[in-house]
Amino acid sequence: MVRNAGGRAFDAIRTLSVLQTIGAPGTIVVMHHTDCGMTHFHDADIKKALVEIAPNEKSSIEASRFGEIKNSIEESIREDVALLKASPLIKDDTQIIGLAYDTATGALTEVDDSKSAL
Amino acid sequence: MVRNAGGRAFDAIRTLSVLQTIGAPGTIVVMHHTDCGMTHFHDADIKKALVEIAPNEKSSIEASRFGEIKNSIEESIREDVALLKASPLIKDDTQIIGLAYDTATGALTEVDDSKSAL
Numbered sequence: 001m002v003r004n005a006g007g008r009a010f011d012a013i014r015t016l017s018v019l020q021t022i023g024a025p026g027t028i029v030v031m032h033h034t035d036c037g038m039t040h041f042h043d044a045d046i047k048k049a050l051v052e053i054a055p056n057e058k059s060s061i062e063a064s065r066f067g068e069i070k071n072s073i074e075e076s077i078r079e080d081v082a083l084l085k086a087s088p089l090i091k092d093d094t095q096i097i098g099l100a101y102d103t104a105t106g107a108l109t110e111v112d113d114s115k116s117a118l
Numbered sequence: 119m120v121r122n123a124g125g126r127a128f129d130a131i132r133t134l135s136v137l138q139t140i141g142a143p144g145t146i147v148v149m150h151h152t153d154c155g156m157t158h159f160h161d162a163d164i165k166k167a168l169v170e171i172a173p174n175e176k177s178s179i180e181a182s183r184f185g186e187i188k189n190s191i192e193e194s195i196r197e198d199v200a201l202l203k204a205s206p207l208i209k210d211d212t213q214i215i216g217l218a219y220d221t222a223t224g225a226l227t228e229v230d231d232s233k234s235a236l
Contacts, residue, residue, distance in 0.1 A: 003121040005133040015123040018184050021167035022159045041140045049139035054206035061207075066136050088172035089179075 006038035006067035007031060009080035017089040028094055030080045031108075032073040033101040039069040073100050077111045085113075124156030124185035125149060127198035135207040146212055148198045149226075150191040151219040157187040191218050195229045 002012040009016075009030060019025055046066045051058050069076040077098035084096045098111035120130040127134075127148060137143055164184045169176050187194040195216035202214045216229035 001121055002123075003119055004130070005120075005136045011129055011132055012122070014129055014182070014184060017168055017171075018123045018156075018159070018164055020171070021164045022155055037140055038136075041136070046136055046139045050135055050207060053135075053138070053209055057206050064132070066132060088175050089168060091171055 004067070006036060006069055006076070007033070007080075008038075008067040008076075009083045010065065011067070013084075013087055013089055016084070017087075020091055020094065026093075026095060028084060028090070028096045029099055030077050030084065030096065031099045031101055032069065032077050032080075033103050034073060035103055036069060036073065038067050038076075039073065041068065042070070043068040074111050078113050081111070081113045122185070124154060124187055124194070125151070125198075126156075126185040126194075127201045128183065129185075131202075131205055131207055134202070135205075138209055138212065144211075144213060146202060146208070146214045147217055148195055148202065148214065149217045149219055150187070150195050150198075152191060152221050154187060154191065156185050156194075157191065159186065160188070161186045192229050196231050199229070199231045 002015045004011045007030065016025075016028060043066045046068070047061050047064075050061045054061065077100060081096050081098040084090050084094075090096070098113060100109045100111055101107075102109070120133045122129045125148065134143075134146060161184045164186070165179050165182075168179045172179065195218060199214050199216040202208050202212075208214070216231060218227045218229055219225075220227070
């Protein structure tokens with residue numbers, strides 16, 4: 001399992017690519033949850049706060065992504081499923097599915113990535 | 119909590135830097151465990167297997183780190199504690215401590231980073 005802020009896949013590719021060289025994962029699940037901090041805190045504010053901590057790093061901070069979820073988690077899940085499907089470091093025959101976890105009800109709902117505009 | 123292959127800090131800086139802008143974490147704990155896969159599988163083999171999956175990515179794969187733990191986990195913990203202490207994106211007053219988790223006994227042992235050669 002890979003855990004990070006927002007459950008974002010761009011931070012997880014190193015781990016996922018390693019795992020497929022030392023095992024045989026047939027499926028990767030991207031799961032984001034409702035009320036995630038990254039739906040409430042956005043990159044612009046995070047960058048501003050980080051530039052205060054590290055003013056000398058301003059240009060690299062401004063150029064970085066911090067994983068905000070701008071709209072629905074269904075959209076961020078579709079984005080991350082698409083990222084993994086497009087990654088050359090993930091085997092083409094790996095099944096990649098997206099699940100939305102509702103923390104209020106415990107319900108897991110598969111996100112149909114065929115509806116993605118990506 | 120951030121989880122990834124090897125418990126390596128270089129993948130965790132995005133999440134850790136975000137968390138300190140949206141909360142007030144006074145302490146970061148780096149924990150690696152005995153018998154970790156990354157102590158058994160080394161970057162050279164991982165790179166070779168990934169180049170077979172993605173031959174067009176050979177140069178970026180060769181230039182990447184995949185998180186191997188070459189020697190003891192005490193050494194990899196010291197390396198990651200030092201990385202976080204040196205990171206400009208982590209506040210200087212954040213306490214960063216390293217713990218080694220022995221999966222056979224359940225024992226947690228603090229790793230004294232003052233003994234580090236880093």
